[in-house]
Amino acid sequence: MxxxxxxxxxxxxxxxxxxxxxxxxxxxxxxxxxxxxxxxxxxxxxxxxxxxxxxxxxxxxxxxxxxxxxxxxxxxxxxxxxxxxxxxxxxxxxxxxxxxxIRVSNCLGMMSYSQQYGCMDLYESAFYVAVTHLPELIYDNEFDELDKETLEVLLQSNELHVPSEDIVFNAVMKWVMVDSTREKNFEDLVALVRPAFLSLSYLDVLVKRSQRSKGLDTYTRLLQTLNTQPPKTWRTMGEVMSTSRAYETLYVLGGKHENEQELHMYLPKTSTWRTCSPLQRKNLTQYAVTSVGNLVIVTGGYFRGDFVWYSIDWVLIYDSSNNCWTDGPPMKMSRHYHCALGVGLHLYVMGGSTDEGIIADVESLDLAEMTWESRSPLIRPVERAAAASVDTKLYVICGRDENGEVYSGVQRLNTETDVWDVITYSPMPRYDLCATVLNGILYTIGGKALCFDLCTGKWSEIEEECLNRKFFMGCCSVNGRIYLMGQRRAGVTHDIPSFVLYDPYLDICQVVDAKLPCPLPIRGCVTMRHYDVWP
CATH class of the missing domain: 3.30.710.10 (Potassium Channel Kv1.1; Chain A)
Incomplete structure (x- = not known):
């Protein structure tokens, strides 16, 4: 030295x-x-x-x-x-x-701790868990000890995911009733509830309880106060348009390739499937599916004409606002087994195969101008790779390279600079992986379940029996949880219609009762963000 x-x-x-x-x-x-x-x-x-x-x-x-x-x-x-x-x-x-x-049981404590030491990444991660798990959070002891200011931040968030606004009202009542000194905060907190989205059955119960005249308990007394002195946000409800809190739904596109492809939407709030307008194309497989705003976009694929299969350059766009499909401008290059992701108002397609072989070519579609533009190619040409995005960064995970070998790298594109780099190598490389990002963590499922921290660059194995040595056709992050679809087994050429919920913040991994409504192609699922509007 x-x-x-x-x-x-x-x-x-x-x-x-x-x-x-x-x-x-x-x-x-x-x-x-x-x-x-x-x-x-x-x-x-x-x-x-x-x-x-x-x-x-x-x-x-x-x-x-x-x-x-x-x-x-x-x-x-x-x-x-x-x-x-x-x-x-x-x-x-x-x-x-x-x-x-971070778990539901400690997320509020993590929020407080992170503010003390200026750890904004930790705060945002803990806050995300809190706003996506309020129904479970209100029964935790940490919730009862929460300060008013933090509770206000949670309740006013558009990101607060709840099956119904009834739970938000219930959270206010539960917190206020912990200590009689909190009753003075009732009006400020109940003003953050969005009354237009309270269920009629819940409102009926509240009205009947507020009409009690004998033996008033704290709950009834607060309801009567609300009835006689509602906050301004409640009094002006009919004068302005109200929007619900944001929530995410899951779309799956699938079916047998010789038939037209079915499109279904899963509603996590009610655990039900809704059938959408089908994609009226037959003999189509190996396409890529992604979402951009309120659009589901299908690109490329392998199509059987009169006699042979060949790659196509099709772009097919589903608009969820009017439940219809339209044709978009064709890609510059026909391809199948490629990746597709959305960033802002742009659609990116990356890699895959043409009729001649595996390619590294990348192109993007400006959805405002409906024009394609070539972008910097992948560092390593791959097909059958997984893909995920975070903000303006795109990640292409593993895949099969031009030599027919499994590539272990995770390639990242900074869409602002149009520059690729390789940020890590998977400890369990495979092609046909499923991948998603939840709360800043990249999850890969296939043989083993792994997660990669995009901040620290560290891989970890997920110890969940329902994920170990399992292969799935698709996975998506939805409202703070991960859904895995279509478990595959060795020797079985079609997917098994299983539907699994994995919640790392509740340590839950279980089969969902609402089974897949159709066979799923590899990664034929996407997440879409919604709001409800009243009146």
Whole structure:
């Protein structure tokens, strides 16, 4: 070690020989200490106060190796020490671990903890779990101890997913009735309920209870207050258009290829399927399906003409607002077994195969102008890859390359710069994987269930028996949960009509009663965001 660059840091009577330049590059705390205008810049040995030697040793190992062994017993001490010393990468590594530990039972505590230490990624992840699991959350002890300000943030969110607005009203009543001193907050909180979307049966119960005249309990008294002094948001309900909170639905496109392809929509609120207008194309397979806004878009595929199968350049667009299909402008290149994803008002198609072989070509469709444009090609040409998107980043996961071999890389496209890179390699590479992103975590299902933290770059195996050694035709993230569809088995050429719900925040993995209404092609499912409108 360069003696000019070396310094000794004393922590709890233990001496650590470290490189000043290395620590300064990792931390503004050490940058100022070593190179700022303070006396420490002239010292050869510095005592650090308020730091545990075990934590400091682990953090120094991380600075040198880029990894550390975290568990529930040491992660908060290490995060707080990294925060104190402004070791940013180490802190982010700890945050990534805590994100994996978020459950419904601790998400509110995680929100509070993350605000204390300025961990916005952790806060947003915990907040997402809270707003997608309110029905379960209100029965947790953490909910009763919640402060008013945090509850207001939850209840006013458009992202709050509930089967009905009745649950939001119930949450307000439950929280207020924990302590009589909270009754003064009732009007502010009930104003965040959207009365236009309360069910008629629930309103009927509330009205009848408010009409009691004897033995008034707190609940009845609050209802009577609401009846005589409703908040402004309730009084003006009929004067303005109201929208429900956002919710996601699941669309599946499938059926036997010799028939027209069926389209069905799954409504998680009611656990029911609704039949949509079919795609009136026969003898079509190996197409890609994605959603952009309120559109389901089918691109390419393998089509049987009068005598032979061949790749096609078709673009078929389903508009959920009017339940009809239209033809879009054909792609620049016919392809099948490719990937398709939407970003903003653009549709991207990537890789796949032509009649000549596997390609790396990428093109995008501007849905406002309805024009195609060539984009930077994949780093590795692949077909039968999985794909997922986060904000303006697209991820193409594994696949089969031009040599017929399984490719293990995860290729990422930054759509703002049109630049590809390979960010990681899967520890369990396969083609025909299913993939989805939930709350900043990339999940891949096929043989093993794995998750990849897009912030920390760390792979983890999911220990769920219902996912282990299983293969599915498709998976989607819907309202804070993952749905897996069409389990495949070795030696079986068609999919088995199974429908599985995996909720990592409740540690639930179970078969859904509402079975798939049609056979599903590989990755023939998408998620779409909706609002309801009143009146």
């Amino acid at each position: 360069d003696q000019v660059n070396e310094i000794i840091l004393e922590v709890e009577q233990t001496l650590f020989h470290v490189e000043k330049s290395l620590l300064a590059a990792e931390s503004s705390y050490f940058q100022v200490m070593f190179y700022g205008g303070f006396k420490e810049r002239t010292l050869h040995q510095i005592h650090l106060y308020g730091v545990k030697k075990e934590c400091f040793q682990t953090l120094m190992d991380f600075v040198n190796s880029g990894t550390m062994n975290l568990n529930q017993g040491n992660v908060t001490d290490l995060l707080e020490t990294a925060d104190f010393l402004d070791l940013r990468q180490a802190k982010q590594f700890c945050i990534g671990f805590l994100v994996h530990e």
